[in-house]
Amino acid sequence: MTKNDQMEVVIEKAHTLIEALPYIKRFNGAKIVVKYGGSAMLDERLKFNVIQDVALLKLIGMQPIIVHGGGKEISKYLGKMGLESEFVNGLRVTDEQTLDVAEMVLSKVNKSLVGLMSQVGLKAIGISGKDADMLKCRKKLSDGKDIGYVGEVVETDCTLLDTLLASDFIPVIAPIGVGLDDHHGYNINADDCACAVAVAEKAEKLAFLTDTEGVFTDPSDKKTLISEMDIQEARNLINSGVIGGGMLPKLNNCIEAMEKGVSRVHILDGRLEHCLLLECFTEKGIGTAILKEPLFDDQHIHFAHEY
Numbered sequence: 001m002t003k004n005d006q007m008e009v010v011i012e013k014a015h016t017l018i019e020a021l022p023y024i025k026r027f028n029g030a031k032i033v034v035k036y037g038g039s040a041m042l043d044e045r046l047k048f049n050v051i052q053d054v055a056l057l058k059l060i061g062m063q064p065i066i067v068h069g070g071g072k073e074i075s076k077y078l079g080k081m082g083l084e085s086e087f088v089n090g091l092r093v094t095d096e097q098t099l100d101v102a103e104m105v106l107s108k109v110n111k112s113l114v115g116l117m118s119q120v121g122l123k124a125i126g127i128s129g130k131d132a133d134m135l136k137c138r139k140k141l142s143d144g145k146d147i148g149y150v151g152e153v154v155e156t157d158c159t160l161l162d163t164l165l166a167s168d169f170i171p172v173i174a175p176i177g178v179g180l181d182d183h184h185g186y187n188i189n190a191d192d193c194a195c196a197v198a199v200a201e202k203a204e205k206l207a208f209l210t211d212t213e214g215v216f217t218d219p220s221d222k223k224t225l226i227s228e229m230d231i232q233e234a235r236n237l238i239n240s241g242v243i244g245g246g247m248l249p250k251l252n253n254c255i256e257a258m259e260k261g262v263s264r265v266h267i268l269d270g271r272l273e274h275c276l277l278l279e280c281f282t283e284k285g286i287g288t289a290i291l292k293e294p295l296f297d298d299q300h301i302h303f304a305h306e307y
Contacts, residue, residue: 027280028061030204031165035194037069038211040270041109048116050209053276054170055120063165066124066172067197069190070109074102090249091140094148094187102187103128106174113172125164128174129153130185132160135177135196137186151177151186153193156200173197195253199260206262207279208250209270214288215251217242228289231258254290265290 034054040046057064071092075085078101086093094102110126117124129135137151164171175193177186191208198206217224217237229237234255237243243251254265268275268287278286 024060024281027204029063031063031065031201032057032205032207032280033065033067033194033198033201033203034276035067035069035191035206035208036113036270037071037190038209038270040209040275041068041070042072043271046271046273049273050270050276051113051116051120051122053274054117055122056277057280058122058170064170065161065165065197065201065203066113066170067175067190067194068106068109068113068172069175070102070106071190073109074098074105077101077105088142088145088147090246091142091147091150091189092187094150096149099149099185099187103174103176103185106176110172110174117170117172122170123168124170124172126172126174127160127164129177129188129193133157133178134160134173135175135188135193136180137177137188138180139186149184149186151179151188153177153188153196154180156196158200161197161201191250191253195257195262198257198262202261204263205266205280206254206257206264207266207268207276208254209268209275210250211269211271212247212267213269214267214286215243215247226288228291230291231255234290251290258290258292263292 036050040050054064054066074092078085078098081101083097083101092098106128110128114124114126127134134157135153136155136157138154139146140150140152141147161171173193175188175190177188178184179186194206194208213222213225215226215229215237216222217226234251238248238251250267254267257265266279266287266289268279272278272286275286279289
């Protein structure tokens, strides 16, 4: 590389930092809830990149809160024990034994993430929704069917979270709650858990790390990736039948979170290195952002290929 080439690289880095300045100013002190799952949790390189992103968010003044899943790990451990994983409408049927395995595995995942954060100099504490009765649940039915100890969050007590944030810790939350009436443990869908936490904390941003680039009007055509839309457009996509599969409940979660006070929701490709930084601190961003208000008068939805 020539001296001029080296200088161009340095100048480009400076431009990137300057581009990030207004976003750093805007989001200083803001709470961002990150639902961490998918390949970004299974690939060690991607996992460390996410932790680095969280470190930078923290160091520039944001208040990250991590909610993690662990479904694939739970299924693996159940398989080792000779137990089959059963799902109804995407929800794991959870009897006593399955709940015990889920709690064990999620605790392992939780402490692994806390350990990685410690490596990059962050103060993090791993908790679950059972701690301080943070996430109180009632039994969640699937089309009227009882699927065991699967919880729907009905009350969120942020006392513990606020204490940790005020003491400069990053909370890392495993999606296990406590029964509102029976005080039993409940397995909570991690997306539902992240939404409940984001709503209760009045988060500025809720980001879902997924194994897809975002929301498409036609999943077979990558040019139809939607970079931005408002709540009504999201509803229209759902009602038109365009959205299906695992994206349907996720988009419903996004809409519900925003209706209850979350400012912005982002669906990001966790397989992309430093996806959180790209979304938070660049003009174009990545993935799909759902906003409360229309973006402009004559056309709201932004397609990624138009940029």
